[in-house]
Amino acid sequence: MKRISQEVETIIKKAKLCFVATVNPDGSPNLSPKASLDVWDEYHVIFAHIESFNTVENIKINPKIAINVVDFFRRKGFCLEGKATLFQQGTPEHDFVGKPLWENHGSQYLVHCAVKVKVESVKSLKSPAYKYDEKVTEDTLATYFSNYYNNEL
Template identity: 40%
Template sequence: MKTIDDDMRLIVDSARLSFVATVCPDGSPNLSPKGSMRVYDDEHIAFMDIASPNTVANLERDPRIEINSIDFFRRRGYRFKGTAEFREPGDPVYEWLHQWLLDLNGPGYPAHRVILVRVERVLPILSPAYTFGDAAEDDLRQAWARIYLGDLDEER
């Protein structure tokens, strides 16, 4: 069964930063940004444990997880709910993501293990500009690119 479609892959790839929610021992939420999020196949998303002690501890105790990937320029994304498991060095999933990480960041980048998430439910995230403002995606993308990139130009 195909849970993750091409548009979801596009959003995860273009987001560059996704957010992972786990449950702390006291029941409170833990939210952590992840820059290594990748779609592994039609049913799984993976990210690397680079510096994630709280996320890892929470998932070892309770494997429930939610991932939010949002393309800030398009003002839309997805909520992926599922169950996490760990993959160690030598596992094909680990080797695949580790190679991507090294290609991106160079040798010596820390990579302890991979968290592989079986996606069980996906929900869209849409800006109210789509639902209440009848905005077109391309118009939003251009406007928000000017906002984000304009801020960069002003800082220089």
């Protein structure tokens, strides 16, 4: 089991969006965006199953999961790999993911269950810009992409 560092937690909190990969029964990939990822403790992350029916069905068959979370302005992040467990209504895990969702977006959102992942590995993800351009820093990339995306809105 891999400990979740402060740097990983910071990116999870800032990114607001991640992508969860599971394996379909036929072996093909299933990739699903999630906006509810949070840190449960130093060894687990957790997210809400709102409309993640394929993801949850895949977890029931094969609990292996990968989550990419990236600060897309700074072009860096992490891939978390581990095994997922489902928690139904009435559990602390369900309440943990449901409460902020309902407070921020309303009680009309149904959380079918919470998906808690025991993190077994953490891999760093970084843009090649960090390697190939010696002038690149987190701040220069953040400024560039903030301007880029604001111009696209």
